Amino acid sequence: MKLLRFKTGEVEKKGVLVDGKIKRILGTFFDNYTITDEVYELDEVHFLPPVIPSKIVCIGRNYADHAKELGNEVPSEPLIFLKPNSAINSHEGLIVYPEQSNRVDYEAELAIVIKKRCKGVSEEEALEYVLGYTCFNDITARDIQKKEGKFTRAKSFDTFAPFGPYIETDFEDFDNLYVRSYVNGELRQNGNTKDMIFKVPYLISFISNIMTLYPGDIIATGTPEGVGELKSGDVVEVEVEGVGKLRNYVSKEK
Template sequence: MKLCRFSSGKEEKKGILENGKIKEVIGSFFTGFTVTTNEYDPDKVKLLPPVLPSKVVCVGRNYAEHAKELGNEVPEEPLIFLKPSTAVIGPEDGIIYPSASHEVHFEAELGVVIGKRCKAVTPDQAKNYILGFTCVNDVTARDIQKKENKFTRAKSFDTFCPIGPVIQTELNPLSVEVVSRLNGIIKQNGNTKNMIHNVYQLISFISNVMTLLPGDVIATGTPSGVGPMNVGDTIEVEVDGIGILKNYVKQ
């Protein structure tokens, strides 16, 4: 099932994307909903971020080849950091190139959407706390990251966390392709089977640090091939079975 949020006119709505149509639902993705008879053409509505997280928990260096391309060692434990909710944007939205940076990179990632309050769970229990999966672009001001050797400022600019286009509730996160395309050219082509710490291990590790709330998103790390974007570029993140998250780089 593909869950989405969208706007039709000035109204924000929720729906299920099915057979090329969006069927409007009433209720909550987290506590239950009812499917209505209202249908919308996806090309005639504005898709919104499929979820509004209280926080986005990101994982660094979770693919060995990506760590290698940046000259970093592979951490023994998951390397986690946060993106603020104010960084979140949806499909077709603009990524604003900040004046403070001269090297902004794309990072295609599988995102995990938490379905219910999650605290101190084991990897075996983790599956029960997942609502579904989405695409994430962990946009990064690489020059700032290198200069400060920190993640927060480099990762937290407004618009630096595109999420979407939908939440796919039926997906095997242990083996799925993660691709990025810059202006139509493939730049990253990885598979989650090459993660150092898999999705269930990440949920367990993070939930033993902080409580995860319904709607929180875990960005599970990016495969090798990251690179710079410039104003005017189009960047796409595609996760097999979910769809394509497309955004445009703007001044």
């Protein structure tokens, strides 16, 4: 089932995608909800981020070939960093090129959406805390990252955390999904989650033993090789098998 948030006019709504159309739902994604007979076409709504997380936890260098392409060692345990809530961006949203950077990159990722309060869980029980999965683009000011050797400033600019358009709740095999990126329609990344160093249950357990995860929190699981530069005017897309395609537009204008 594909869950989403959207607007018609100024009204924010929740919905589920059924046969290519949106059916409005009442309630929350995290409790019981009711599917109504209120139906919308995809081209008549404005997409919103499917959830508003309290935090976005990202995993660095979780694909060996990506670590290699940037000249980094493969980590022996998950390398985690946070993106702030203020970086959240939606499907069809604008990625704003910051004045401080001359090199902004795309990074296509599978992201986990947490369903309920999650603290100190084991790998065996980790999947009980998953609402579903979504597409994520870990936008990065690469020149700043290289200059500082750190992640926070380079990855935290406003608009640098697009995700969506849907949360897919029905995955059974999240260990064998293609993860792709496109720039102006050209394929740039073509990875597969089977190549992740640290798998989904391990990541949830590892992170939840550091910090409490709350409903709607996002874990971005890392990007495969093939990351590259974006320029003003580009259209960048992230596609995760079974989830959909996240599309964003790059601009130096706010």
